[in-house]
Amino acid sequence: MKKADKILILAVLTAAIVVLGFRRITRSPGERVIVRVDGQVTENWSLKEDREAVIEGKGGRNTLVISGGTASVTEADCPDRICVHERPIRYSGETIVCLPHRVVVTVTGGTEEALDGVVQ
C-alpha cells in the first residue's frame, strides 16, 4: 500500500466516525413515526403508542410494529428483506427503508414533521 492509500482510508473512516459520533452526542429521543411511500407521507403515528400496522408499499406490504418506544419492520414480502433485518429505531432521524416497495420509515422529534403530516 502506498501513502496515498492510507491517507484515503483514514480520511474516509475519520469522516464517517466523526459524523456518527456527532449524531450520537446530539441525538434526541423520537416522538413520531413518519411513513413515506414514494416520497409522500402516508402515516404519522406516535412512537409512544404500541401498534402493529401493515404498510401498503409499491408492489408489496411491510408490517410495522411500534412497541415500547421503538419502531421496527417485522415482516415484508420483498425479496431481500433487508428492512426486516434493520435494527429497531427510536431516536430522531433514524430510518428504516424498503427500497423495492419505496417505503421509508423515519423517527422524528415530533415538531416540524408532525405538522407536515397533519397538512397532508
Next chain:
Amino acid sequence: MKSKDVAEYGLMVALAMVLSYLEAQMPVFFAVPGMKLGLTNLVVLIALVRRGEKSAFCINVVRIVLTAFTFGSMSAMLYSLAGGVVSFLAMILCRRSGKFSLSGISVAGGVAHNAGQILVAMFALETSRLIYYLPFLMISGTAAGLVVGLIGGGLLQRLPKQ
C-alpha cells in the same frame, strides 16, 4: 480485435456475472441497505489494469445490463448502473493520479459506489432521509474495497502476462 482478446473479454464478463449472482445469493448479514462486499469489482479492477479504461468500462456496463436482465429488475439495474458509473469514475481518477495502489483505487471505488447508490435512491424515493445510511456505508465501503483491492493485487501478480 484478436480472437484471444474476444475470449478474454467474454471470460471477464462471464466471471463478473457469476460473482454478481453469487453475491446476490449471500444471506443478508448486514442490516443496512446497500452494504455488500463488491466481489464483482475484482473483475473491473483487473480489467482496468490489464486492458485499460475503455475496456474496463465496457465490461462493467455489459455486466450490469446482462446481470439485470438475467437475475434482476429494471430498478435494480438503475441502482447498479449509478453505483457502477460513479465508482468507475472515482477509480480512474485515482489511477490517473498515479498516487494510489490497487487497494486505494478499490477503496475509492467501493465508497463511491455506495455514495452513488444512495444519491439515486434519494431521488427515486424523493426523500433526503437516506443520507442517514451514508456514514455506515462509508465504513463498510472502505473495508470491502480494501479486501477486494488486496485480493485483486494478489490475483494480478499470479495471472500470466499478456
